[in-house]
Amino acid sequence: MNKVTTIAALASLALTGSALAQAPAGDASRGREKVQMCQGCHGIEGWRTAFPEVYHVPRIAGQHPAYFVKALQAYKSGERGHPSMRGIAASLTDQDMADLAAYYAAPAAATAGK
Amino acid sequence: MNTLITTLALGALALAAAPADARDAAAGAAKAKEVCAACHGMDGNSATPDYPKLGGQHQDYLAKALRDYKSGARKNPIMAGFAGALTRQDIDNLAAYYASQPRTVSTRY
Numbered sequence: 397m398n399k400v401t402t403i404a405a406l407a408s409l410a411l412t413g414s415a416l417a418q419a420p421a422g423d424a425s426r427g428r429e430k431v432q433m434c435q436g437c438h439g440i441e442g443w444r445t446a447f448p449e450v451y452h453v454p455r456i457a458g459q460h461p462a463y464f465v466k467a468l469q470a471y472k473s474g475e476r477g478h479p480s481m482r483g484i485a486a487s488l489t490d491q492d493m494a495d496l497a498a499y500y501a502a503p504a505a506a507t508a509g510k
Numbered sequence: 511m512n513t514l515i516t517t518l519a520l521g522a523l524a525l526a527a528a529p530a531d532a533r534d535a536a537a538g539a540a541k542a543k544e545v546c547a548a549c550h551g552m553d554g555n556s557a558t559p560d561y562p563k564l565g566g567q568h569q570d571y572l573a574k575a576l577r578d579y580k581s582g583a584r585k586n587p588i589m590a591g592f593a594g595a596l597t598r599q600d601i602d603n604l605a606a607y608y609a610s611q612p613r614t615v616s617t618r619y
Binding site: 435439441449451452454455456457458459466475476477 | 556558559561563568569570571573574583584585613614615616618619
């Protein structure tokens with residue numbers, strides 16, 4: 397019985413461990429196909445938000461993918477409140493986020509635009 | 511008398527408004543060394559994947575992020591502590607400083 401419990405415990409640990417490790421790997425080329433909803437603001441140098449406060453939208457190309465995904469998740473969860481970004485992030489899966497992060501982190505991104 | 515009050519009120523407004531508009535990147539650098547650089551790098555080119563690169567980011571976006579951390583509108587236990595200790599002037603100075611650093615982030619279509 398103890399053995400069964402131990403095995404079950406180890407199995408559930410292994411499952412938890414793999415779930416934690418399973419942040420999906422991003423694919424920059426797939427990210428490129430999902431970028432349309434980002435371009436209208438983040439693809440235009442100098443673009444500013446109009447609501448609820450006016451400021452430049454952040455430059456996101458070249459940003460760390462890990463932070464990029466965290467930011468999108470924070471919008472999706474409501475932890476970050478920008479209305480447009482909340483709406484957009486809510487439509488993204490974990491895989492979409494990873495792909496977009498990979499696209500924007502790709503080396504060309506650091507030099508394109510100004 | 512009314513004119514005097516108006517004049518005094520306008521004067522006070524002008525004084526109150528002035529410091530918020532003045533950004534001192536050199537003072538921002540000193541504050542950055544003290545508060546931000548350990549995680550975000552002195553030049554804002556953070557070496558840690560979880561911490562955003564700040565160098566060359568828009569000044570007004572950086573300032574807004576810090577104000578939101580300070581107010582709690584943006585929730586992050588680490589940044590709440592740091593931003594909470596900053597004055598409005600510190601925030602404007604820091605944003606000016608990191609915005610003036612070499613570009614680590616850019617616009618991409």
